[in-house]
Amino acid sequence: xxxxxxxxxxxxxxxxxxxxxxxxxxxxxxxxxxxxxxxxxxxxxxxxxxxxxxxxxxxxxxxxxxxxxxxxxxxxxxxxxxxxxxxxxxxxxxxxxxxxxxxxxxxxxxxxxxxxxxxxxxxxxxxxxxxxxxxxxxxxxxxxxxxxxxxxxxxxxxxxxxxxxxxxxxxxxxxxxxxxxxxxxxxxxxxxxxxxxxxxxxx
Amino acid sequence: xxxxxxxxxxxxxxxxxxxxxxxxxxxxxxxxxxxxxxxxxxxxxxxxxxxxxxxxxxxxxxxxxxxxxxxxxxxxxxxxxxxxxxxxxxxxxxxxxxxxxxxxxxxxxxxxxxxxxxxxxxxxxxxxxxxxxxxxxxxxxxxxxxxxxxxxxxxxxxxxxxxxxxxxxxxxxxxxxxxxxxxxxxxxxxxxxxxxxxxxxxxxxxxxxxxxxxxxxxxxxxxxxxxxxxxxxxxxxxxxxxxxxxxxxxxxxxxxxxxxxxxxxxxxxxxxxxxxxxxxxxxxxxxxxxxxxxxxxxxxxxxxxxxxxxxxxxxxxxxxxxxxxxxxxxxxxxxxxxxxxxxxxxxxxxxxxxxxxxxxxxxxxxxxxxxxxxxxxxxxxxxxxxxxxxxxxxxxxxxxxxxxxxxxxxxxxxxxxxxxxxxxxxxxxxxxxxxxxxxxxxxxxxxxxxxxxxxxxxxxxxxxxxxxxxxxxxxxxxxxxxxxxxxxxxxxxxxxxxxxxxxxxxxxxxxxxxxxxxxxxxxxxxxxxxxxxxxxxxxxxxxxxxxxxxxxxxxxxxxxxxxxxxxxxxxxxxxxxxxxxxxxxxxxxxxxxxxxxxxxxxxxxxxxxxxxxxxxxxxxxxxxxxxxxxxxxxxxxxxxxxxxxxxxxxxxxxxxxxxxxxxxxxxxxxxxxxxxxxxxxxxxxxxxxxxxxxxxxxxxxxxxxxxxxxxxxxxxxxxxxxxxxxxxxxxxxxxxxxxxxxxxxxxxxxxxxx
Numbered sequence: 001x002x003x004x005x006x007x008x009x010x011x012x013x014x015x016x017x018x019x020x021x022x023x024x025x026x027x028x029x030x031x032x033x034x035x036x037x038x039x040x041x042x043x044x045x046x047x048x049x050x051x052x053x054x055x056x057x058x059x060x061x062x063x064x065x066x067x068x069x070x071x072x073x074x075x076x077x078x079x080x081x082x083x084x085x086x087x088x089x090x091x092x093x094x095x096x097x098x099x100x101x102x103x104x105x106x107x108x109x110x111x112x113x114x115x116x117x118x119x120x121x122x123x124x125x126x127x128x129x130x131x132x133x134x135x136x137x138x139x140x141x142x143x144x145x146x147x148x149x150x151x152x153x154x155x156x157x158x159x160x161x162x163x164x165x166x167x168x169x170x171x172x173x174x175x176x177x178x179x180x181x182x183x184x185x186x187x188x189x190x191x192x193x194x195x196x197x198x199x200x201x202x203x
Numbered sequence: 204x205x206x207x208x209x210x211x212x213x214x215x216x217x218x219x220x221x222x223x224x225x226x227x228x229x230x231x232x233x234x235x236x237x238x239x240x241x242x243x244x245x246x247x248x249x250x251x252x253x254x255x256x257x258x259x260x261x262x263x264x265x266x267x268x269x270x271x272x273x274x275x276x277x278x279x280x281x282x283x284x285x286x287x288x289x290x291x292x293x294x295x296x297x298x299x300x301x302x303x304x305x306x307x308x309x310x311x312x313x314x315x316x317x318x319x320x321x322x323x324x325x326x327x328x329x330x331x332x333x334x335x336x337x338x339x340x341x342x343x344x345x346x347x348x349x350x351x352x353x354x355x356x357x358x359x360x361x362x363x364x365x366x367x368x369x370x371x372x373x374x375x376x377x378x379x380x381x382x383x384x385x386x387x388x389x390x391x392x393x394x395x396x397x398x399x400x401x402x403x404x405x406x407x408x409x410x411x412x413x414x415x416x417x418x419x420x421x422x423x424x425x426x427x428x429x430x431x432x433x434x435x436x437x438x439x440x441x442x443x444x445x446x447x448x449x450x451x452x453x454x455x456x457x458x459x460x461x462x463x464x465x466x467x468x469x470x471x472x473x474x475x476x477x478x479x480x481x482x483x484x485x486x487x488x489x490x491x492x493x494x495x496x497x498x499x500x501x502x503x504x505x506x507x508x509x510x511x512x513x514x515x516x517x518x519x520x521x522x523x524x525x526x527x528x529x530x531x532x533x534x535x536x537x538x539x540x541x542x543x544x545x546x547x548x549x550x551x552x553x554x555x556x557x558x559x560x561x562x563x564x565x566x567x568x569x570x571x572x573x574x575x576x577x578x579x580x581x582x583x584x585x586x587x588x589x590x591x592x593x594x595x596x597x598x599x600x601x602x603x604x605x606x607x608x609x610x611x612x613x614x615x616x617x618x619x620x621x622x623x624x625x626x627x628x629x630x631x632x633x634x635x636x637x638x639x640x641x642x643x644x645x646x647x648x649x650x651x652x653x654x655x656x657x658x659x660x661x662x663x664x665x666x667x668x669x670x671x672x673x674x675x676x677x678x679x680x681x682x683x684x685x686x687x688x689x690x691x692x693x694x695x696x697x698x699x700x701x702x703x704x705x706x707x708x709x710x711x712x713x714x715x716x717x718x719x720x721x722x723x724x725x726x727x728x729x730x731x732x733x734x735x736x737x738x739x740x741x742x743x744x745x746x747x748x749x750x751x752x753x754x755x756x757x758x759x760x761x762x763x764x765x766x767x768x769x770x771x772x773x774x775x776x777x778x779x780x781x782x783x784x785x786x787x788x789x790x791x792x793x794x795x796x797x798x799x800x801x802x803x804x805x806x807x808x809x810x811x812x813x814x815x816x817x818x819x820x821x822x823x824x825x826x827x828x829x830x831x832x833x834x835x836x837x838x839x840x841x842x843x844x845x846x847x848x849x850x851x852x853x854x855x856x857x858x859x860x861x862x863x864x865x866x867x868x869x870x871x872x873x874x875x876x877x878x879x880x881x882x883x884x885x886x887x888x889x890x891x892x893x894x895x896x897x898x899x900x901x902x903x904x905x906x907x908x909x910x911x912x913x914x915x916x917x918x919x920x921x922x923x924x925x926x927x928x929x930x931x932x933x934x935x936x937x938x939x940x941x942x943x944x945x946x947x948x949x950x951x952x953x954x955x956x957x
Contacts, residue, residue, distance in 0.1 A: 096307030
């Protein structure tokens with residue numbers, strides 16, 4: 001998109017027009033007549049009529065929150081989620097610690113250990129939401145698309161701690177089929193496959 | 204230095220000079236000119252495997268390896284050009300061929316040379332290829348090896364061979380299949396110093412306990428000094444808060460060192476988890492104060508900082524107590540006798556002097572386990588200077604086999620005679636004063652040789668092998684310091700130091716024996732009532748290990764200083780905060796007040812060579828060119844001379860079954876006994892000859908009875924040992940550990956029937 005029109009400071013030559021606004025009344029009588037005019041013009045009934053008309057038409061646009069929710073933009077940064085691999089259900093997080101390293105409010109902490117298959121296992125993972133500024137760096141840096149910002153914007157609970165433990169963030173096994181791929185921060189750009197270069201294999 | 208030994212040349216147009224033996228890389232580093240390397244390590248001979256340090260020399264075809272090429276007069280060196288850049292980038296590309304992309308989990312990520320150099324040379328795509336090999340991850344006990352990650356730089360094999368002396372790993376050559384393997388063995392049989400882990404530039408060799416438990420950037424480094432032996436190795440405790448979801452607690456995750464210049468043994472590297480956890484218990488504290496007030500004496504061990512020793516000494520003066528520490532008192536006695544002859548308070552040699560020596564005599568110490576720092580220094584001297592190492596001890600030591608050029612086995616207890624014979628052999632041409640000459644003349648060589656079993660031909664061989672050596676060191680250990688005749692031995696040692704070009708290293712047994720001996724006014728231990736023990740068993744015990752009445756902070760939880768074998772005052776720091784009481788708080792309640800223990804650091808006695816430097820002004824690091832600027836070296840203190848010798852006493856005989864108080868590799872004290880990674884072998888180890896003499900067999904449970912104590916241990920037959928002396932450990936005895944007596948004892952060995 002061109003930025004030309006924003007850079008043009010010459011107001012006169014563009015299609016601007018002045019809004020026709022009545023002058024403010026200056027005299028006492030002028031003010032009095034304005035009040036009377038506004039009070040008895042019946043504009044109230046205009047509003048009531050619109051409501052009545054729409055009610056009769058049964059074409060209601062109101063979202064009945066909290067039963068209904070509007071879709072949230074993919075780049076919205078709500079409370080984090082930890083995802084699992086689709087096929088196996090293994091945790092995607094490999095414990096590389098990059099989120100911990102990049103976190104500018106220093107609120108991510110994790111413990112890892114070597115598991116019985118000699119793999120790195122994340123034993124604990126927490127985010128201190130008292131400090132998190134929801135900048136999205138953690139999701140952006142994650143090489144495995146394991147930590148993402150979900151779309152869950154309702155954060156009402158007795159304690160912040162109710163959102164921060166690994167178990168709260170991790171997709172439960174029984175809900176694995178409902179796990180959504182995250183298109184927001186750090187996700188694979190559409191068409192990435194085309195830009196990947198193959199390692200030369202001369203043998 | 205004479206002019207001939209200096210070479211003038213230029214690097215990148217800058218005029219520089221090289222001293223004799225310096226390579227182009229040495230000079231460049233000294234001058235601050237950057238030449239990239241992957242396999243170079245300062246403390247070994249150049250591996251010359253990476254070829255990254257190639258430079259151009261004007262007028263010379265092809266590249267020159269700067270790491271192992273000394274410059275010639277007037278040569279012009281270019282460290283950076285387009286062709287060099289291409290060469291180096293290609294080398295990095297080759298290193299990256301098939302290197303697993305597992306940085307995400309690799310322990311080395313964040314401090315990896317391969318990562319750094321790959322980014323430095325901007326290797327973003329690969330145009331080389333090789334068929335990958337099947338490689339399996341090896342588990343070698345404390346060490347895990349992943350050949351896929353290995354870049355075959357050979358640093359590990361070089362340090363293992365040249366610095367440590369284990370010579371336990373080797374490179375199995377096979378082109379692209381090459382890998383590091385245990386030398387001549389299927390399993391890794393070494394002392395597990397972990398130096399190979401430290402030098403590994405990638406994540407190929409890692410600590411199996413640490414693996415995958417933390418990322419490099421999560422760890423905060425606490426510079427400190429090792430608390431296990433008197434070598435005073437510099438190390439960094441790497442600490443992390445564990446327990447992400449719970450209220451986190453700090454824990455030491457691993458220990459690292461500046462591996463470019465220094466080394467650590469396995470006890471330092473893996474034996475770090477000896478911290479004490481406790482909270483303040485006011486009742487017990489008040490009880491302790493009462494006990495101190497009513498005490499007649501304080502008994503302590505040398506596992507204390509200088510500041511603690513200072514506090515204990517202040518308590519002695521304040522409360523009119525006696526201060527018992529036999530082991531440090533023996534050292535003090537030894538050094539006082541030494542001072543009378545040498546006129547100096549401190550011995551002259553350092554570990555650096557040992558490293559640079561070309562001849563060393565070791566007497567009275569199983570040095571490889573007593574002080575690995577000295578062992579590594581001897582190995583370095585042997586490998587780099589071809590040093591003659593003459594090792595005198597009643598028992599052979601398999602760990603020293605590769606280093607020792609002449610082994611002399613003397614009879615147990617005859618150290619005094621042995622040193623006198625050595626002195627006579629070394630001082631044949633010296634211009635001695637009359638007293639000393641008379642003393643040497645009065646020696647009955649025949650008797651001494653016969654009783655100590657040191658033959659005249661062996662002494663002649665010593666003389667012969669020392670003939671063309673220049674830097675000589677004599678190293679004395681624990682056996683002579685705690686000998687009944689220690690004072691006379693000290694005089695003879697001082698005599699050798701005084702009249703030959705030998706420098707003298709006296710190795711204290713505990714971490715801060717030297718510091719304690721310089722600070723405390725110690726009393727001879729007698730049996731008195733109500734003794735309070737500090738890190739030692741007594742009627743009321745205050746200690747940082749074992750079952751104590753009142754717990755105090757361990758040595759990795761304290762600020763303070765140690766005095767190392769180098770006569771260097773070394774600062775150590777708090778790795779883990781201690782919530783309970785400290786000695787300073789106890790002393791405060793008893794009227795010896797200071798806000799912090801380290802307030803005593805500048806008050807350490809200047810008469811003993813300490814400086815009035817505040818703790819916070821002490822540095823704790825090595826400079827980029829390896830200069831040790833930790834703490835400070837004790838000032839030389841001159842003492843009044845009064846040369847007087849005693850006649851050599853009749854050499855004692857130790858017949859029958861003798862036990863030698865000696866700990867296995869990596870074990871020193873109750874701290875190392877607590878460390879969960881260190882193998883804890885508490886068996887009595889002896890030869891087949893010992894087994895026959897004691898009428899016991901391998902695996903028997905035996906009771907070892909000496910004049911002082913009795914302990915039950917399992918006997919293990921050790922094929923590497925000979926003779927009728929068995930090794931009896933004491934590190935596991937905790938507070939019951941007795942120190943400060945001669946390490947050999949005649950013991951009655953009885954099989955425990957069950």
